[in-house]
Amino acid sequence: MEAAEVKDLIDEAHEREQAQRRSAGRHHSEDGEEGGHGVKTSTAIYISVLAAVLAIVSVAGSNAGKELMASAIEASDSFAYYQAKTQRQISLRLAADEIELLSAGMPADAQAKALQRSAEYRQSAERMEADEGKNSRKDLLGKAKAAEFRRDHAAAQDPYFDFAEGMLQLAIVLASVFAITNKGFILWTSRALAVTGVLMAADGFTLILPLPFL
Template sequence: MSEHFEPPEGGNKKVALLIAVLALMLALAEIGGKQAENEAVAKNIEASNLWSFFQAKTIRSTTLSTAADAMEIDLAAATDAAMRERMQKRIDDWKKTVARYDSEPSTNEGRKELTVRAKAAEHERDNLKARNENFEIASGLLQIGIVVASASIITGVVILAFVGGGLGALALGFMGLAMFAPHLLF
């Protein structure tokens, strides 16, 4: 005599619907995670480019400052008035350029402005990385939830469907964190 367990009427349909909802949520979590990952890479490149530009401005500034310092020494020894005037003009121009390299609000490309922009890009990158981490956890939970819910159809153990649904609810929480509070856990 073999025992055969029959699930309640419509039980498999409800579990199948749960699996479909979990699969939809999985697709959304994967899309969100991939988008956050791609944007984080773009922000990392932006920050790197801004820091490179900052370094180039620093090198140019140092070169001009050194040249101005050297010419000031030569200026002290110069006796020809016309030569002294040209040298002083050149020194003044170099010092103005050094000041412009340090801060240039009109173009937002001075060293001070580049620092702010690079740090902002790094902050956005970090937020996107945390968002991606939350989406990755949600994806894993949803994959497990789908497997567990599927097992409830095969085994007839209804509690597995509830576990699958609970994992889906937990994953939904991580998706919410990804969107609204990515650094709450990371």
């Protein structure tokens, strides 16, 4: 979308320039016209490339934000379920201890039933710890830690993509200004911002070089 808008801006600027030249009665040689057309074409290609890179960075930043939110929710839910399982496990073990203490003064038959119930509670508590199913404490803790890792990774990536997107947008704006003014320093500033944006985007994907201010 940015490329299309800038292309329209370039076309309008050149149309105005040509109209002013016609009204003032100035004429250009064929070489001059070809040179102007070449600058216009190269600038449009440059802006289109920047817009394509910007689109990729925008998608990556959006995905990082979505992953951050989804992983944070998953980590919170998994830890909450893990804590609930832990509380249930503690409650079962406390109940088993209490039954064993109370069974000491019971008749033999009642004591046997009480001890059997106590053993069932302890087995249930141990099953919560040892089961390899998706609802075991071990599995829930692993899920929570994995979600935390993804959350932290996405949180580290997100600011790089934000800054890269801003740099590329500025580069596109300056490139469109260059197309109108034909000032060389504006084009070089645009290129410097574009290179910085691309490098920050690459660092966002890889996180090879952590920046202290992000």
